[in-house]
Amino acid sequence: MSDPNAPVSADQAGAVLTIDLAAITENWRLLSKKLKPGCDCGAVVKADAYGLGAANVAAALARAGCKTFYVALLSEGINLRKAVGRGPRIIVMHGVNPGLESEVFKHSLIPVLSTPDQILAWRTFATDTGVLQETLIQIDTGMNRLGLSEAEFTNHLNDPNGFQGLTPLALMSHLACAGTPEHPLNTMQLEKFTRALSAFRSKFPDAKGTLSNSSGIFLGEGWHFDYARPGASLYGLNPQPHTKNPMLPVVRLQAKILQIRRVDSTQTVGYGATFEATDGMKLATVSIGYADGFLRSLSNAGQAQLDGIPIRVAGIVSMDLLTFDISNVPDSSARPGAMIDIIAEHSTADDLARDAGTIGYEVLTSLGHRYARRYLPDSVPGLGS
Ligand SMILES: *Cc1c(COP(=O)(O)O)cnc(C)c1O
Secondary structure (H helix, E strand, O other): OOOOOOOOOOOOOOOOEEEEEHHHHHHHHHHHOOOOOOOOOOOEEOOOOOOHHHHHHHHHHHHHHOOOOEOOHHHHHHHHHHHHHHOOOEEEEOOOOOHHHHHHHHHHHHEOOHHHHHHHHHHHHHHHHHOOOOEEEEEEEOOOOOEEOHHHHHHHHHHOOOOOOEEEEEOHHHHHHOOOOHHHHHHHHHHHHHHHHHHHHHHOOOOEOOOOHHHHHHOOOOOOOOOEOOHHHHHHHHHHHOOOOOOOEEEEEEEEEEEEEEOOOOEEEEEHHOOOEEOOOEEEEEEEHHHHHHOHOOOOOEEEEEEOEEEEEEOOOOOOOOEEEOOOOOOOOOOOOOEEEEEEEOOOOHHHHHHHHHHHHHHHHOOOOOOOOEEEOOOOOOOOO
């Protein structure tokens, strides 16, 4: 069987996905400047850098000066180590899978320890091997997803052997509502985290603090601490959903028109006959479907652009095909082979997400493997110009 992730050439593909590495590195610089002095701007490259290709993205960011990368899984950390070499710090946010401590050590990964069991397993490994390797300790401050509870954290602090054998690089927590600045949970989490960090530092004076994802960075310097963990904003998603996006666009997705149909009587379009095309309507079909991550919830709802003119999805999204109503586009632009902008500067992943009833994160991480992928180099600015 052929590798589903093998590169696809532009002439074979139905659509071209362009990823602007220069825009990603520029976004990283923008975020770095926004951080308070001394705060390390890392990069979250989990889930294959939100679908954009972790190896290419991380290599470009490392060249730009990024020294800290965050992944979710051990397997992602092992692959990333191959892509960025020995230099950068790689932090594995889900920690050590039981029994695989030596793998973490072998690839020089830094695990985030979030449960008493993970701490105990790492302590045992550290004591057995005499290895004092850096770890992060994650506490829960109000999200109730991952991290030590307040009681577990206090127990460990009060137990002289609680963190035995560990060299804690930082205390970590995660914000639940950072995209909504006025949400009271932001301040509550900040206060809990600040208190815990100060208790932690009475035991480990050099321990750093890390609390903020992309949106957290925009809450203000009080939330920055020592390490920031942006993901989405690097990839052009808006970290402040209710204001103008301060980030540069990174992704462009263009689909080739396969067929144009002018309807000469009232007809329906697609599975289930959910869209009614009236006499004279012009339809264009492209080779993208839900198997490519064009979410089925965009049926009769998604918008795109043809030559800068907004167009709408007509009917249900199929597995590999998608039809647009292009009646408002002049014939000079509407021809087979012309490219429809599915994701572009003025029809962004965030826009598509809103129409689909989801978030830009899901749109990016759903991007399929049948697109021809093109990387614009990080050395020269590209996409917007
Ligand atoms: C995914 C993730 C991030 C990055 O969040 P963005 O909103 O994409 O910037 C940071 N920290 C943790 C713990 C995460 O899971």
